[in-house]
Amino acid sequence: MIPACGDLGNLAVLVTVVLGSSVYIQGVFVRRHENGMVTVRIGDRLFTGRPANTEIAA
Numbered sequence: 001m002i003p004a005c006g007d008l009g010n011l012a013v014l015v016t017v018v019l020g021s022s023v024y025i026q027g028v029f030v031r032r033h034e035n036g037m038v039t040v041r042i043g044d045r046l047f048t049g050r051p052a053n054t055e056i057a058a
Helices: none
Strands: 014-019 023-032 038-042 045-051
Touching: 014 038, 023 045
Parallel strands: none
Antiparallel strands: 014 023, 014 045, 023 038, 038 045
């Protein structure tokens, strides 16, 4: 069954975050922090980093 528009039920959203300068982690979205960082879950572990799709200002 396809969920109605706006009703995602228990679907998990995968997000990629960057830890340090070259470590990328993809996990289930947990929350977005006020400072722009994102927390993802992989199994029972939580990781917080910068969203991978953001550009770095020069």
